[in-house]
Amino acid sequence: MESLDQIDRDILALLQAxxxxxxxxxGRRVGLSQPAASARIQRLEKNGVITGYRAAVNPAALGLNIRAVIRLRTTHAQLSRALDFAGQTPEVTSTLRVTGEDCLIFDVHCPQAGRLEEVVDAFARYGPVTTSLVLRAYPPKPLTDATSPTTDP
Structure with missing residues (x-):
């Protein structure tokens, strides 16, 4: 894929918001006609820059009032089993494989502390776990911000 110009980055920021x-x-916001803007969006989709569109859901509105991050340190032999378990656990909303002492990081949403305890204990079958409660989540920055040059204040 050729590099993205500023208009592509502006389009991505708009669509992420x-x-x-x-x-x-x-088109109106980036100074293009509707057909030109739609063509750029289609090109971004075709080239795999835009991979989908999703609804953002408030977990608390679903009764999932406890959010935690579970870090798992496991062995290579247990890795696929831990990933399979995470895939079958509805409370796990995202999984990251990471470097460092921990191997996997799970974002978990539970209705109450007792269910979080069950999930943590189940992950402990695969290795030592560290759990942190999330006090507040801040809105993610658009990825285009990460690729733009920044200056220190």
Missing amino acids: DGRVTGAEV
Whole structure:
């Protein structure tokens, strides 16, 4: 894929903030016609830069009032079993394989502390776990911000 220009980056930022924004509105905001904006969006999709559109759901509205991060240190022999378990556990909303002392990091949403305890204990079958409660989550930054040059204040 050729490098992204500023208009592509602006389009990505708009779509990450609101995946339901229309092609006409994207065009208006970035200074393109609707067909030109739609063509750029389609190119970004075709080239795998945009991989999908999703609804952001408030876990608390579903009764999932406890959020935790579970870090697992496991062995190579247990890794696939731990990943399989995570895939079958509805409370696990994301999984990261990482370097360092820990092997996997799980984002977990539970309705109450007792269920979190069960999930933590189940992961402990695969190795030592460290659990941290999430006090607050901040909105993610658009990925285009990470690729833009920044200056120190």
